[in-house]
Amino acid sequence: MSMSESASTPATSGPASQEGFSPTQQERDELRRHGILLTSLEELYNWGRSNSVWPLNFGLACCAIEMIAASMARFDIARFGSEVFRPSPRQADLLIVSGTVTKKMAPQVIRLWNQMPEPKYCIAMGACAISGGPFKQGYNVLKGIDRYLPVDIYIPGCPPRPEALLHGLMQLQAQIRGQKLTGPDRPRHLRADTGCAYPVPEFGAHDLEPPANPEVWQAPSLPRSG
Amino acid sequence: MTSPAAPSSFPSGLPSSPGAHVRAVHDDFHGDLLEVSMGPHHPSTHGVFRMIVTLDGERIVRLKPVFGYLHRNHEKLGEQTTYLASMPYTDRLDYLNSMTNNWAYAIAVEKLAGQAVPERAEYVRVILAELTRLLNHTCLAGFLLQDTGCSGTPLMYAFREREKILDLFESLSGSRMMCNFQRFGGCRLDPTPEWLAAVRQLVDGYGRFLDEFEALISGNEIVMARTQGTGVLTPALAISAGVTGPMLRATGVDYDLRKVDGYGVYPRFEFRVPLGAHGDTYDRYMIRILEMRESIQILRQALRDLPAGPILDPKAKNRGFRPKPGEAYGRIEGPKGEIGFYLISDGSPNPFRYRVRPPSFVNLTILEDMCLGQTVADAVIILGSIDIVLGEVDR
Amino acid sequence: MESLEQIRERLLARFPDAALTVIANPGPAGQPSLLVGSPHAASIAAFLRDDPALRLDYCSNVTGVDWPDREVVETIKRTVPPPPPAAPADPSAPPVTPKVIEEKVKRHIPGYFEVVYHLYSMALKHGPVILRTRTADRTDPASLPSLTPIWRACEFQEREVYDLFGIRFTGHPDLRRILMWDEFKDYPMRKDYVEPDDYEWEPTPHGAVLDKARRHYPAPPESR
Numbered sequence: 147m148s149m150s151e152s153a154s155t156p157a158t159s160g161p162a163s164q165e166g167f168s169p170t171q172q173e174r175d176e177l178r179r180h181g182i183l184l185t186s187l188e189e190l191y192n193w194g195r196s197n198s199v200w201p202l203n204f205g206l207a208c209c210a211i212e213m214i215a216a217s218m219a220r221f222d223i224a225r226f227g228s229e230v231f232r233p234s235p236r237q238a239d240l241l242i243v244s245g246t247v248t249k250k251m252a253p254q255v256i257r258l259w260n261q262m263p264e265p266k267y268c269i270a271m272g273a274c275a276i277s278g279g280p281f282k283q284g285y286n287v288l289k290g291i292d293r294y295l296p297v298d299i300y301i302p303g304c305p306p307r308p309e310a311l312l313h314g315l316m317q318l319q320a321q322i323r324g325q326k327l328t329g330p331d332r333p334r335h336l337r338a339d340t341g342c343a344y345p346v347p348e349f350g351a352h353d354l355e356p357p358a359n360p361e362v363w364q365a366p367s368l369p370r371s372g
Numbered sequence: 373m374t375s376p377a378a379p380s381s382f383p384s385g386l387p388s389s390p391g392a393h394v395r396a397v398h399d400d401f402h403g404d405l406l407e408v409s410m411g412p413h414h415p416s417t418h419g420v421f422r423m424i425v426t427l428d429g430e431r432i433v434r435l436k437p438v439f440g441y442l443h444r445n446h447e448k449l450g451e452q453t454t455y456l457a458s459m460p461y462t463d464r465l466d467y468l469n470s471m472t473n474n475w476a477y478a479i480a481v482e483k484l485a486g487q488a489v490p491e492r493a494e495y496v497r498v499i500l501a502e503l504t505r506l507l508n509h510t511c512l513a514g515f516l517l518q519d520t521g522c523s524g525t526p527l528m529y530a531f532r533e534r535e536k537i538l539d540l541f542e543s544l545s546g547s548r549m550m551c552n553f554q555r556f557g558g559c560r561l562d563p564t565p566e567w568l569a570a571v572r573q574l575v576d577g578y579g580r581f582l583d584e585f586e587a588l589i590s591g592n593e594i595v596m597a598r599t600q601g602t603g604v605l606t607p608a609l610a611i612s613a614g615v616t617g618p619m620l621r622a623t624g625v626d627y628d629l630r631k632v633d634g635y636g637v638y639p640r641f642e643f644r645v646p647l648g649a650h651g652d653t654y655d656r657y658m659i660r661i662l663e664m665r666e667s668i669q670i671l672r673q674a675l676r677d678l679p680a681g682p683i684l685d686p687k688a689k690n691r692g693f694r695p696k697p698g699e700a701y702g703r704i705e706g707p708k709g710e711i712g713f714y715l716i717s718d719g720s721p722n723p724f725r726y727r728v729r730p731p732s733f734v735n736l737t738i739l740e741d742m743c744l745g746q747t748v749a750d751a752v753i754i755l756g757s758i759d760i761v762l763g764e765v766d767r
Numbered sequence: 768m769e770s771l772e773q774i775r776e777r778l779l780a781r782f783p784d785a786a787l788t789v790i791a792n793p794g795p796a797g798q799p800s801l802l803v804g805s806p807h808a809a810s811i812a813a814f815l816r817d818d819p820a821l822r823l824d825y826c827s828n829v830t831g832v833d834w835p836d837r838e839v840v841e842t843i844k845r846t847v848p849p850p851p852p853a854a855p856a857d858p859s860a861p862p863v864t865p866k867v868i869e870e871k872v873k874r875h876i877p878g879y880f881e882v883v884y885h886l887y888s889m890a891l892k893h894g895p896v897i898l899r900t901r902t903a904d905r906t907d908p909a910s911l912p913s914l915t916p917i918w919r920a921c922e923f924q925e926r927e928v929y930d931l932f933g934i935r936f937t938g939h940p941d942l943r944r945i946l947m948w949d950e951f952k953d954y955p956m957r958k959d960y961v962e963p964d965d966y967e968w969e970p971t972p973h974g975a976v977l978d979k980a981r982r983h984y985p986a987p988p989e990s991r
Contacts (some may be wrong), residue, residue, distance in 0.1 A: 184520060192414075203415055204720070205419060205420075206420055206442065207419070207442055207444075207464075207467070207762070207763055208464055208467035208549060208550070208763060210419065211467060211468065211549065212549070214527075214531070215531060215534070215535070216534070218527070218528055218531040219528050219531070219532060220531070220532070220535050232440075235413075246442065246444050247441055247764075248440070248441060248442060248444065249948075250440050250441050250443065250946075250947065250948050251412060251420055251441040254412055254413060254420075254441070254841065258413055278450075280460065280461065280464070281445060281449065283445075283446040283449060283452065284445030284448065285448065285955045285960070285962045285963070286440075286443045286444065286445055286447060286946075286955075287444055287446055292392075298691070304550060305550070307548065315725075349948040349949075349950045349951070350950065351950060351951065351952040351953075352951070352952060352953055352963050352965035356500060360733055360839070368921075406849075439923075439945050439946055440945060440946035440947060440948070443946040443947070445955070447931075447956060448955060448956060483795070484794055484795075484796055485794075485795065486795030486796075587937075597908075609919070610826070611824050611825055611889050612919045612920065613916055613918075613919035613920050613922075614825060614826055614827060614918065614919070615920075616827075625876025625889060627889045627892070634894045695794065696793065696794055696795075697793050697794065698792050698793045698794015698795065698796060699792055699794060699796065699798065700792075700794060700796035700798060700827060701798060701885050701895060701897070703797075703827070704914065710827060712827065712828055713887075714828055714830055714883070714885070716832065718796065719909075724832075725830075725832050727827040727828070727830040729827060729885075732926075733923060734920055734924065736923065737919055737920060737922055737923050738919070758828040766946060
């Protein structure tokens with residue numbers, strides 16, 4: 147997917163495009179068949195990163211059991227290079243928010259995210275992590291982790307099957323492979339103007355303070371007046 | 373004993389990890405004590421559980437559990453929804469054992485409304501509950517051994533078997549984990565003969581898996597050295613603290629609700645209640661293995677005697693269900709202990725009070741007593757042997 | 768096991784000045800409960816635990832119940848005597864029957880907090896005996912005696928009742944919030960708890976959700 151993209155949009159970036167030489171995907175495949183690997187630095191870099199996404203060994207609720215199941219022999223997340231579940235956030239690339247984020251837990255989740263080095267990615271696994279899910283109306287339930295963190299992939303389900311998690315991981319890999327190293331739309335970790343730390347909310351007397359990070363999340367407006 | 377020099381305090385502004393927050397506390401009597409916050413992000417705590425442990429060297433002198441990181445307001449939501457709508461929520465209490473949670477809730481509501489259950493449904497409930505017990509105890513053995521340091525392999529074996537049982541649950545109810553299968557007055561669907569044949573096949577093969585698992589683990593010298601004599605619990609303390617389930621029976625107290633209450637059709641089956649002698653971590657592991665063998669016996673008998681008939685009481689009313697005012701406490705022997713539901717009805721479609729009696733939450737009462745004097749590594753396996761699921765502890 | 772009435776009789780013989788009421792359960796479950804006055808709750812609990820015929824050594828379930836103020840409309844039938852005849856009685860007139868008037872009377876039942884204990888015996892394998900303790904009203908701080916010194920099982924469950932209902936247990940060794948954070952001020956399981964207003968738009972809004980959203984978010988700009 148990414149290779150065809152970079153081949154079809156050669157004008158924006160990449161060393162190959164600067165030379166004015168942009169082989170099509172077909173030509174690349176033909177060359178590869180003859181033992182010649184034609185690639186760009188961007189492609190190689192993203193290929194390497196996308197196939198070694200190490201998740202944080204961090205489970206919250208029901209979805210965590212399916213996350214463990216995905217790492218076991220039947221579903222075998224190792225096929226996608228993500229079997230190395232790191233206990234320390236300092237060594238992890240991917241935060242899988244697997245389950246309900248309660249208001250009591252939310253500051254810890256954000257701290258873990260802040261401790262992860264860039265480049266880092268966040269998957270909201272399951273209905274609870276996306277929106278609060280069935281527990282949305284609970285007084286202690288955060289209505290979606292995207293109120294505080296930038297989420298890359300949402301995986302619906304309650305809980306999502308391990309296959310769904312694998313599909314989400316593959317979507318994330320495709321996203322990583324499509325990233326540009328230069329240019330205005332380069333990812334967060336290659337920009338100087340963005341930090342990797344997000345404000346951690348405080349425990350208030352009635353709710354978290356603030357209840358959402360305005361830089362990441364804005365309340366949607368009412369779609370109908372009636 | 374002196375602890376390694378730890379910084380007295382972090383410079384302010386530095387983000388401190390919740391799992392590795394370490395600070396030295398000074399105590400005139402014991403020299404330097406070290407306070408360690410284990411969790412809520414900790415690979416061995418089975419979810420978002422947190423313990424504040426005070427250490428003298430490597431020995432634990434104080435341990436305070438901190439709950440609530442998965443407090444999802446089950447009870448409040450249960451009071452805001454109808455009786456039937458709470459059934460899917462019970463799946464998510466102890467998310468390894470949705471079938472037994474469903475049954476406990478169904479029993480409480482059936483008591484509240486005086487609802488009868490057809491015989492076939494009672495047998496199907498027993499089959500599902502015992503499959504759930506196999507599932508839970510197998511996973512527990514895997515997780516416990518993961519905690520002792522057998523990284524990966526036992527858990528892989530356990531999850532291999534778990535997938536087999538989950539396939540059965542999925543083909544019956546449509547969902548792997550959140551089965552939402554019981555209804556007030558029976559079950560939602562009737563199992564097909566093919567499904568029952570698949571269960572029979574699984575049950576026939578399960579003994580072999582247990583033999584294999586035990587050959588690898590039960591007599592293993594390292595496992596015995598780690599678990600025997602750690603986390604000893606006395607029967608008197610266990611009873612006073614309301615400990616139930618395999619934890620209680622590992623101390624030698626004969627209290628199994630399947631025998632004591634005789635709910636459902638359990639009095640019709642022949643099975644034994646395994647009892648421990650020492651109340652240590654090894655006994656708690658062994659009790660679960662033995663209970664699985666008894667579950668296989670129960671499953672064989674239930675599959676043999678399963679009668680024909682309706683699966684749901686034709687008079688049962690699940691939608692628009694409004695029980696008369698009153699209250700009821702219903703409980704069953706879940707895989708983790710006594711899971712009960714206490715319901716107060718005021719005649720409206722919603723329960724006035726909806727209370728879950730969570731076994732693993734109450735079993736955690738004596739965590740500190742079991743861990744005192746042990747090492748940090750032991751605290752991890754003692755916690756593992758209690759068999760907690762945070763969805764149920766915090767609700 | 769003896770019935771709750773018999774237990775009450777024996778308890779009254781042992782604690783003559785204790786307030787003990789059997790609360791009937793109108794439902795089919797048939798689990799009546801025993802309302803115990805606060806001053807004697809701990810000693811009665813210890814008696815129930817140690818009595819050789821009962822030996823209720825296992826306290827299974829502890830929970831709080833919030834009963835808000837209620838208004839009960841009761842229909843009372845009242846017989847009104849016939850008005851005294853103004854004129855001297857006419858013997859030929861039919862006898863005046865007394866009138867029966869049905870009156871609807873509103874009765875205000877003040878609210879209270881209640882803590883329910885489900886007791887079983889592991890030694891004799893019987894139960895349940897259900898104990899209840901009640902506060903006089905719903906004013907803060909509500910306070911009830913703790914039974915943790917009798918049964919360790921109450922320790923965390925009473926802390927939970929304190930956390931969610933705001934009932935202080937006197938004699939509890941470690942009464943802190945257990946599920947919510949320490950800075951939290953509300954008691955969310957009370958019936959009059961108001962949740963923080965962080966509701967968001969739902970794709971299929973219904974009346975209550977729309978009302979909340981309208982309060983919370985600015986109205987969309989008028990288009991067309």
